[in-house]
Amino acid sequence: MLAIDGTATAEDLQAVLPTPDRRRRGAVAVIECFQEIPCNPCADACPRGAITMPENISQRPVFDPDKCNGCGVCVGRCPGLAIFVVDYSYGEDTALLKIPYEFRPLPQAGDSVTALDRQGAAVGSARVVKVQEQKNRTTILWLAVTAAMATAVRNIRLSGEVRA
Amino acid sequence: MKEVDIVVIGGGPAGLSAAVHAAKMGAGVLLLERSQALGGQLVKQTHKFFGSRQEFAGERGFDIAHTLMEQIAQQEKIEVWTNATALGYYPDGVLTVKRNENFRTFRPRKLIVATGASEKALAFPNNDLPGIYGAGAVQTLMNLYGVMPAKRVLMVGAGNIGVIVAYQLLQAGVEVAAVIEAAPRIGGYWVHASKIRRCGVPILTGHTIRQAHGTTQLTGVTVCRLDEKWTMIPGTDTLFEVDGLCLAVGLSPLTELLWQAGCKMNFVPELGGYVPWRNEYLQTTHKNVYVAGDVAGVEEASAAMVEGKLAGLAAAFALNHQTADFAADYRAAKQQLNALRSGPLSAKVCHGLCKVMLEEAM
Incomplete structure (x- = not known):
């Protein structure tokens, strides 16, 4: 609650x-x-x-x-x-999410990242579709996730293999 | 002794706003700030502000500080003294000031006290170990000087400062073990709480510190649950291994100058402690002393900026400075402040304000 x-x-x-x-x-x-x-x-x-x-x-x-x-x-x-x-029409079984993100380093388009839910628990992986940096320093991340995950995912963690 | 229209004490959001608006009315202003730079807490605030466009909603605190400082710089009527501490205000109207190592006296026609608030502490065994900080110090280290205060931190307090600084710690790459809060409910905005929750930080309401551990520095903190009477429940201890403990347990208005000036004060827990009686123009029981911001009652910085505007306009007006749009400007600011205080979260503040509001007009 x-x-x-x-x-x-x-x-x-x-x-x-x-x-x-x-x-x-x-x-x-x-x-x-x-x-x-x-x-x-x-x-x-x-x-x-x-x-x-x-x-x-x-x-x-x-x-x-x-x-x-x-x-x-x-x-x-x-x-x-x-x-x-949230865009459930993005793909057959894939939804597109746009989330606000204020951590550095930023992921890059094409990266695979760990998808986190509202409690910060890992619930699967997400593919970064676009990284939309803004003047006010809040970045909007476009993430492709399975449609089933789209309601749960609200944050990401960079996966170890993505960044050296 | 130098004569000056208005001296504003404190260069935080309330003081900056008071100085700008008093100067716009045509008053000469001396702005005193005891630290080396203007901006107060704004310069450490990296989150986007709430409120409406008039209070810079959506902009970050440090950006707002720069905007206000630019407005100050553009005003020829404002003289800024940093490293300048107001020492006392005496019955003959003399204000004494220490600037760097020099002692100076002024006779301001009006004084606007915008000294802000200081952090409350918490009593528990070993609370003097290195690694235990107030949230203000953590923000100063991280956001002003780029120094990481610890590797793993336990945050105490789920008011806005606690949840916001916990988020800043995460942004700086510090692990946050948990946010604990003695009250049964989160006091900060839920959106701030949700931001740290989705990073995996637990928020434990109804919990307090039993003691800190360590010999030369903090190594851990024992936390326990509180019952509905705020008594520690035996057998509920949890040990958090942390090298940092951050206290965000509330603020007290910095009212020493007001006491010394002889302003009538009242203890109002809803506003953070002793605060001055004031009328709707932010004028205290001392007719030449006005207040704005946290010194008048602990609130959000957006409200402090609007109070600063009101106090600046009112003090300048009392000195017979006038502009064509004064009345409209003043009314708009008044409405803005009422709007900011209209929600359920401001009920406590409004209740507190009723206890120190003077009826009579200026």
Whole structure:
């Protein structure tokens, strides 16, 4: 539970993960922002108006998955690093994830890395598709993972064999 | 003795913002900072700020510090003294200052105290071993000087500072054994907690330190569980082998100058300890003394910057400095501060503020 150990529950996630129908329609943001904190850069960031703030900056952002095309601008902008993009239409049994990443060294496109879940446990491997460095120093990593893993994976660890 | 419109004491987010906005109103400002550089804690803060665009949301603390310092540099009305410590403020309106090794006196027409806060400590056996740090020292070593404070660290405190500094340690390549927190719930933003959780760092709420181990330096820490009455539960000890222990157990406002100036104070646990009574213009019971930032109550840096703006505008206005957009500017800042404090996480701060808010207008 978030308040006790910092991990979202299945119930928390259920409310923000895309519906099966939305999944089929391609890339979409997953906003894992579960607390009312005074913050609104995600709403400023979205070029399509898919993320809006209710009247009060301390409320949680309101997300319209139908307006979202999964561009990922919000992923790099969220101060809490709490927004991810998932694209289940990426391949037959492969999903594309975009995650915010603030560690050095950065992986390189083509690297195979260890995929970690919300508790930091290794759940498989991911292939780095693209490394999108940004001016604000939050890098957006594009990861190809099995579709079954896409809901769980939220971080990576560089695998020993990737970097000498 | 030098006469000056406004002296701002403290070059952190509140003081920088106060100086900029007072100078924009036309007031002459002397900004005193006791360390060698401006910026306060901002210069060590590598995370992106929350809030809205007006408080630089999405920008990192050290970048915000540079932006504010540039604004200061552009203001001809502001004189900056670093290595300058305010020593006392006396009934005849004289402020004494030590700059480098020289003693100086001023007679400011208004004083804005933005001295910030200091870290609280924690009592446990062997808490004086090398390797035990406050979170501020860890940030200074890592983020200012590029020095790794330890190889494996246990963090105490899951408030925002604890979870943020734990993340910074990971970024610096330090292993974080766990974050322990005596309270039953995480006090920091959950998004910060989740960032370290997905790096595999356990967060143990309802846990405290029983003792530290080591002879010449820290070698380990015994941690145990607390029951709902905050009593240590026997038989729940866990030993963490670590060479670093980082304490992030809260801040106390640095109010010595306010006491000495004779401002009326009140003990408000929600705001970190003793804080001054103030009216809505951030003016204390001493009519020439204003406050802003953590010295007025421990809060986020975004709120400190807005308080600095309000205090700077109000102090300059009280000296008959005027601009066409003063009223609108002041009102907007006031609304900004209210918005920042509108969420459930600010309920404690708001409750605390009620205990030190003076009703009468300036």
